[in-house]
Amino acid sequence: MPDRLDDDALDATLKEVIISSIDEAIRRGAASVEAEHLLLAISAGHDAAGRTLAEFGLDHDGVEAALRGERERSLRAAGIEPVAEDRLAATRQSRPAWGATVREALRRADFKTHRKRGRAERERLAVGDALVGILRADLGTVPRALAYAGVDRAALIDALGRA
Amino acid sequence: MTPPKQQSPDPTGVEADDLAAVVALRELADRLEDAAVERAMRAGWSWTQVAEALGVTRQAVHKKHHRRLELAGIELRRRNA
Numbered sequence: 001m002p003d004r005l006d007d008d009a010l011d012a013t014l015k016e017v018i019i020s021s022i023d024e025a026i027r028r029g030a031a032s033v034e035a036e037h038l039l040l041a042i043s044a045g046h047d048a049a050g051r052t053l054a055e056f057g058l059d060h061d062g063v064e065a066a067l068r069g070e071r072e073r074s075l076r077a078a079g080i081e082p083v084a085e086d087r088l089a090a091t092r093q094s095r096p097a098w099g100a101t102v103r104e105a106l107r108r109a110d111f112k113t114h115r116k117r118g119r120a121e122r123e124r125l126a127v128g129d130a131l132v133g134i135l136r137a138d139l140g141t142v143p144r145a146l147a148y149a150g151v152d153r154a155a156l157i158d159a160l161g162r163a
Numbered sequence: 164m165t166p167p168k169q170q171s172p173d174p175t176g177v178e179a180d181d182l183a184a185v186v187a188l189r190e191l192a193d194r195l196e197d198a199a200v201e202r203a204m205r206a207g208w209s210w211t212q213v214a215e216a217l218g219v220t221r222q223a224v225h226k227k228h229h230r231r232l233e234l235a236g237i238e239l240r241r242r243n244a
Contacts, residue, residue: 078181
C-alpha cells in the first residue's frame with residue numbers, strides 16, 4: 001500500500017479517490033495501480049481538483065484519450081501497431097498491486113501545506129495536493145500523455161495552487 | 164557544495180520514447196497474456212498445454228492465472244480440478 005494509506009489521518013475524500021483509482025486500474029486490465037489511475041480517479045470528481053483538470057481539457061474522457069494517445073505513440077516507437085481492445089479482453093485481476101508511480105506521487109504531494117487549516121478545509125484540498133504530486137513527475141506516462149495532449153503542466157500546477 | 168540541479172530530460176524525447184516503449188510493451192504483453200491464456204482455457208486447453216505454448220512451467224502459469232480464471236467461470240474449475 002502507498003505509505004500515505006498507512007496514515008490514520010488520511011483524509012476521507014482522498015481515501016475515496018485512492019480506492020476508485022484501484023477500480024480504474026482493474027478496468028484497464030493493469031497489473032498495478034499507477035499514477036495515471038489516480039489521475040483518472042481525480043478527473044472523475046467534481047471537486048476543485050476535478051474542475052481545474054476539466055478547465056485544461058482533462059475531464060475523465062480527456063485523461064483517457066491522453067493516456068491512450070501516449071500508449072499508442074510509445075508502441076509505435078517500438079514499431080508496434082495498437083492491438084484491438086477486444087483481443088485484450090480478459091477477466092481482470094481483482095487486486096492489482098500498488099505501483100511505484102502512485103507511491104511516488106503521494107510522496108511528492110505536500111499534504112502539510114494546509115496543516116494549519118481546519119479539518120474540513122484540509123480534506124477539501126487533499127485531493128488537489130495528491131494531484132500536484134502526480135503532476136510533479138517530469139518523466140513517465142503522465143507527463144508524456146499531458147505533453148502530447150498539449151497541456152501545460154506548470155500552468156496546471158499553478159492553477160491548482162489558486163483553486 | 165551541492166551540484167547544480169540537473170535539468171530534467173524531455174519526457175517525449177528520443178530516449179524517453181524508447182523507455183516508454185518498454186513500459187507500453189510490458190503492459191501490452193501482460194494484457195495479451197491474460198486474454199490469450201483465458202481464451203485458450205475456455206477453448207479447452209489444459210494448464211500443461213498453455214504452459215508448453217508459453218514456454219514456461221505448468222506451475223508458473225497455474226500460479227499466475229488460476230485465481231483470476233477461477234473467477235471467469237465454473238466450467239473452467241471443473242475441467243481443471
